[in-house]
Every structure is written in C-alpha cells, then in structure tokens.
Amino acid sequence: MTSSATTLPRPAEPNESFDSTDLIRVTGGTPLTGEVTVRGAKNLVPKAMVAALLGSGPSLLRNVPQISDVRIVTGLLEAHGVQVRAGEQPGDLVLDPSSVDRADHAEIAAHAGESRIPILLCGPLLHRIGHAFIPDLGGCRIGDRPIDFHLDALRAFGAVVDKRPEGLHIEAPHRLRGTKITLPYPSVGSTEQVLLTAVLAEGVTELRNAATEPEIQDLIAVLQKMGAIISTLDNRVIHITGVDRLEGYRHLALPDRLEAASWACAALATGGDILVRGALQGPMMTFLNVFRRVGGAFEVEDEPGQTGIRFWHPGGPLSALALETDVHPGFQTDWQQPMVVALTQAQGLSIVHETVYEKRLGFTKALTDMGAQIQLYRECLGGTPCRFGQRNFMHSAVISGPTKLHATDLEIPDLRAGFSYLIAALAAQGTSSVHGISLINRGYEDFGRKLADLGAQVEFPA
Numbered sequence: 001m002t003s004s005a006t007t008l009p010r011p012a013e014p015n016e017s018f019d020s021t022d023l024i025r026v027t028g029g030t031p032l033t034g035e036v037t038v039r040g041a042k043n044l045v046p047k048a049m050v051a052a053l054l055g056s057g058p059s060l061l062r063n064v065p066q067i068s069d070v071r072i073v074t075g076l077l078e079a080h081g082v083q084v085r086a087g088e089q090p091g092d093l094v095l096d097p098s099s100v101d102r103a104d105h106a107e108i109a110a111h112a113g114e115s116r117i118p119i120l121l122c123g124p125l126l127h128r129i130g131h132a133f134i135p136d137l138g139g140c141r142i143g144d145r146p147i148d149f150h151l152d153a154l155r156a157f158g159a160v161v162d163k164r165p166e167g168l169h170i171e172a173p174h175r176l177r178g179t180k181i182t183l184p185y186p187s188v189g190s191t192e193q194v195l196l197t198a199v200l201a202e203g204v205t206e207l208r209n210a211a212t213e214p215e216i217q218d219l220i221a222v223l224q225k226m227g228a229i230i231s232t233l234d235n236r237v238i239h240i241t242g243v244d245r246l247e248g249y250r251h252l253a254l255p256d257r258l259e260a261a262s263w264a265c266a267a268l269a270t271g272g273d274i275l276v277r278g279a280l281q282g283p284m285m286t287f288l289n290v291f292r293r294v295g296g297a298f299e300v301e302d303e304p305g306q307t308g309i310r311f312w313h314p315g316g317p318l319s320a321l322a323l324e325t326d327v328h329p330g331f332q333t334d335w336q337q338p339m340v341v342a343l344t345q346a347q348g349l350s351i352v353h354e355t356v357y358e359k360r361l362g363f364t365k366a367l368t369d370m371g372a373q374i375q376l377y378r379e380c381l382g383g384t385p386c387r388f389g390q391r392n393f394m395h396s397a398v399i400s401g402p403t404k405l406h407a408t409d410l411e412i413p414d415l416r417a418g419f420s421y422l423i424a425a426l427a428a429q430g431t432s433s434v435h436g437i438s439l440i441n442r443g444y445e446d447f448g449r450k451l452a453d454l455g456a457q458v459e460f461p462a
Contacts, residue, residue, distance in 0.1 A: 024434045024448065026425035027457035028407065031313075032272035036450045038260050038279055039065040039091055040253030042443035044215040046073040046117050047192050048222045048253060052095035053082065053124035054200060055226055059248040064093045065256070065445035068438070075111035076118060079103035080125065095248075100128045105166060109135035116189070119150050123197025126159055126172040135167040149183060149190035156181055157197050157205075178203030178242050185387060186211045186236055186327045195219060198240035199228040205240040212236060213328040214283040218254045225249040257283040258334045259444055262419050264311035265338035266454075268296045269345055269427040273312035274454060280307060286331050290339065294346060295319045320348035320401065324384040325355050333357055337420040340364065343399045344372040345427065350399040353382035358393035363417035370408050370428055373400040404429065412436035415443050422447075426456055 040063040050073065052059040064070060070093075074084045080103045083096040112118045118134050125132040134147075151161050151168075157176040162169040178201045183190050191211040198205035210216070212232075220230050220238075226249045229241040260279035267274040268291070281288065281300045288298060291311065295318040299310045320343065325333040333356035343350040344367060354360045364374045374397055380389040381396035388395065407430030412418035418440040425432035440447055451458050 022436060022438050023461055024422070024437050025431055025459040025461065026422060026434060027431045028270075028405070028426045028428040030426070030455055030457060031270045032266050032274055032426065032451075032454040032456060034454045035275035035277055035308075036263055036454065037277040038256045038263075039063050039445060041215050041218070041256040041258070042067060042069055043188070043213070043256075043258065044218050045070060045253050047120060047196075047215070047219050048251060049073045049077065049093070049095060050117070050120050050124060051196060051219065051222050051226070052248065053077070053080075053097050053100060053121065053128060054196070054223075054246045055097055055248040056245055057098070057248040058094055058096040059226075060087055060250045061093045061095065061253060062087075062089070062091055062251065063253040063255070064091050067443055067445050068441045069115065069117065069443065072111060072115045073117055076103075076108065076121060079107045079111055080121075097128070100125075102129060102131060103133070105133055105135070108133055109167070119147055120189070120192055120196060122150070122154055122159070122170055123157075123176075123193060126154075126170065126176060126197070127200045130172050132170040133167055134170065149185075149187055150193045153181055153190060153194050154197065157201055176201040178205040178240070180206045180208075182208040183210065185209070188213055188216065191216055191238075192219060195223060195230070195238070195240065198242060199223050199226075199230070199246065200244075201240075201242040203242055205242070207238040207240070208236065210236045210238045211327060214254060214257065222249055222251050225251060254283065255280055256443075257287070258332065258416075260284060260309065261287050261332075261335045262338045262416075262423070262444070264291055264296065264298070264309075265342045265420075266423045266426060267311045268294070268313050268318070268342040269423050271313045272454070273310070275301075275308055275310040277308040279309040281309065284309070286329055287335050290321070290323060290331060290335075293319065293321050294339075294342065317402070318342070318346035320346045320350040320399075322351040322382065324353040324382040326384050327356070330384070333360060334416050336360060337363060337416045338423055340374075340397065340399065341367065341420050341423045341427065343401060344374070344405065344424075345402045346399075347402060348400075350401070351381050352397045352399065353380060353384060353386070354395045354397075355382075355384050355386040358388045358391065358395050361395060361397050363413055363420060364397060366408070366410050366421060367405075367424055370405040370424055372403050372405060374398070406430055407432040410434045412439050415439050419444060419447070422451070426451075
C-alpha cells in the first residue's frame with residue numbers, strides 16, 4: 001500500500017469543482033481483499049435528479065454517490081433555477097424546482113461537457129417552461145449512440161426541433177400530447193426520454209420495444225411516487241397515462257450493479273476476495289451465473305440492514321466460456337469489459353460477442369500490449385441478434401488464456417474500459433501508469449480510496 005503521504009482523489013461535492021489528478025500508478029500482483037460499498041446506480045441517479053424537474057415541490061433522493069455525473073446534472077439543474085443541496089443524511093440530495101427558468105446557452109454547454117444527460121432534460125423543460133436547449137453531446141466513445149431516437153420521440157409528442165449551429169432549440173408551442181412510439185431498438189436513453197416526457201403529456205402514451213433494465217424500473221418507481229400512472233406490460237410494452245400535476249418524491253436509489261460487477265471481476269482477476277456492501281442479488285442474477293461459470297465463487301448477504309455480495313477466487317484454474325452481451329435481462333454490455341480482463345486468466349479459449357456497442361472491444365488492444373492473447377473478428381461469433389453484424393465492425397473476440405500480464409502505460413478511452421484497465425494493471429506484474437482517470441470518476445465513487453482499502457498498491461502523483 002502507498003505511504004500515508006499519498007493523496008487520494010476525493011469526488012466533488014455537488015457545488016464544488018472536481019479536484020483530481022488525471023494519472024494513477026498501479027503496482028500489480030497483489031490480490032484485492034476486504035470490502036467496499038456501492039451506493040446509488042450511476043445509470044439511475046442522474047435521471048432521478050432530472051425527474052425532480054417535473055415536480056411541483058421538492059424531492060429527496062437518497063443513496064446518491066459522489067460521482068462527476070451527479071455534479072454535471074447538479075450544474076445543469078442549477079443553471080435552470082433548481083435549488084440543489086445536501087440533505088440531513090450522507091448521500092441525501094434535496095432538489096427544489098419551484099423556480100425553474102431558461103438558462104444561458106453558454107452555461108448549459110459549460111456544465112454539459114461531454115455528458116449525454118442534457119438530452120433527457122428536454123421533456124421536463126418543455127412541460128415546465130416550453131423550451132429546451134441541447135448543446136453538442138458527448139459521452140463515452142464506445143460506438144454510435146445517435147440522438148435521433150430522442151428527437152423523433154419528442155416530435156411525436158408535438159415538440160418542434162430547430163437545429164442551429166450552437167445546438168438544438170426545442171419548443172412546445174402547445175401542451176405535449178400522448179402518442180404511440182415503437183423504438184427500433186430497446187434503448188435505455190430513449191425509454192427514459194419517453195417516460196420523462198409522457199407523464200405530463202395529455203392522453204395516453206404507448207411505448208413498444210422499451211428497455212426494461214432495473215434502472216428503468218427504478219425510474220418508473222420514482223415517477224409513480226410523484227403521481228404518474230405507468231403500467232409495464234409483457235413484451236417490452238409500457239403504457240403511460242398523462243396527468244396534470246406531479247409532486248416531489250422521496251426515494252432510495254437502487255445500488256449500482258455495474259460497479260458491483262466491476263469489483264467482482266477485480267477479485268477474480270487478482271485472485272482476491274471482496275465483499276461488496278449494498279450489492280443486490282436480483283439485478284445481478286445474469287452476471288452471477290456467468291461469474292460462477294467462469295469459476296468464481298460468491299455468497300449473498302441479505303439480512304436486514306446487511307445487504308451485500310462477497311465475491312472471491314476459490315483457487316484453481318478459471319474456466320473459459322462463450323459470452324454474448326444483450327439488453328436486460330441478458331448479460332449487460334457494461335459488464336463485458338471487466339469480465340474480458342478476468343477471462344485473460346481463464347484456461348482455454350473464450351469467445352465474447354458484443355451486440356450492443358460496436359466499438360466496445362477496441363479497449364482490448366491495450367490488453368494485448370500487456371501480454372493478453374486476444375483476436376478480434378468482424379463476424380458475429382454467437383447467435384444473439386446483433387445491431388451491427390453486417391457493418392464491418394470488430395465486435396467479436398477470442399481470448400486465449402491464461403496469460404501473464406505485464407505493466408505498461410495505459411490511456412483510458414471510456415468509463416468501463418477505464419476501470420477494466422485498472423483491473424488489468426492490478427493483475428499485471430510491475431507498475432503501470434494509467435492516464436485519463438477522470439473518466440472513471442463519472443461512475444465510480446472514490447475508487448482510489450476503495451482500491452487502497454482493498455490493499456492495492458496505488459499512487460496518485462502530485
């Protein structure tokens with residue numbers, strides 16, 4: 001472990017600038033052991049914060065992690081007149097939208113940065129002030145994630161979209177109306193867009209081919225607490241009956257299953273033993289099945305007030321397997337990258353077919369530089385329906401293992417790849433320099449402190 005003189009980065013509070021170095025040095029070869037705690041899901045909390053815009057009174061969101069996505073949304077909401085402050089308990093956030101107003105375009109662009117969250121403010125802002133502005137959107141560079149789904153949905157509700165050089169100006173000259181929408185793909189973001197827009201639209205909205213991830217269900221729970229009428233039917237169909245008014249909410253955000261899986265893969269790749277406090281079995285059942293198939297062991301704690309899952313490497317060789325990503329309830333694409341690192345330590349040939357983001361396997365080049373044997377293919381090496389199988393993308397991988405990894409310099413391309421690079425560095429021999437760790441702060445609360453607490457040898461140069 002590093003000396004006490006080493007300063008670990010601390011995530012920013014909602015109203016302060018993010019203070020963190022962008023480099024971490026990791027000395028690998030030490031199994032990670034101990035416990036960490038995961039708080040509210042990165043893929044739910046910012047959306048629940050946006051939902052507070054729809055209420056006529058304050059909302060209280062609990063279990064909020066200190067991650068940069070929360071800071072970004074806080075800035076965007078405050079730019080529109082929402083008062084955001086910490087609550088009485090750690091992790092509590094109070095959001096008061098009683099003074100919502102238009103925001104300066106430059107201020108919106110400055111807060112948005114490379115986040116894709118601003119597009120989700122459209123529906124609530126159209127209901128509240130009749131106007132929304134969306135600057136050029138960023139986000140992780142893992143493939144084509146167009147906003148056409150979002151814009152088509154808003155137009156279907158009656159919004160008018162005007163594309164200008166500085167961004168998109170969206171108006172609602174009249175009250176938005178319920179509509180029928182069928183998504184060409186069960187996109188999480190597009191489903192969230194429809195939900196956040198339909199709840200105050202006039203009439204009934206029918207959404208087909210909707211995403212059904214646990215974070216979507218939790219957002220529906222938030223909206224129902226506010227007074228929305230939402231029915232989830234079979235075959236990815238959601239009915240939303242618009243209401244005239246929504247109240248504030250009080251909600252405990254579900255824990256982050258994606259972060260929990262990342263720590264599980266870290267335990268597997270390093271031969272460690274990690275108890276992930278807050279992790280829940282239900283949302284992770286598909287991951288847990290794969291974790292067990294590859295040779296990992298886990299134990300669920302579900303006593304009152306003591307929820308969590310312990311993940312560990314039981315010894316002996318890990319098993320290669322064939323794996324395909326898919327929308328929920330399939331194996332989540334965000335689980336794929338950390339699992340690929342663990343598979344470099346499995347005995348035999350593993351096959352991974354990425355069906356959701358066409359560029360998500362690009363991160364494996366760095367792993368091959370570290371000694372992993374990974375070959376990418378354009379063909380679909382699996383039977384799960386694929387979004388881009390005929391578009392010439394390298395989206396299947398064959399991993400031959402186990403291989404010894406050695407330290408190198410790493411440049412983080414996106415959030416999940418970033419944490420996966422940390423796992424690889426922890427499993428490797430020698431000291432790696434990992435650059436661009438600010439991307440990891442988007443979804444992993446205080447990850448530096450957690451690594452140190454697990455016995456990792458990490459250093460954040462001044």
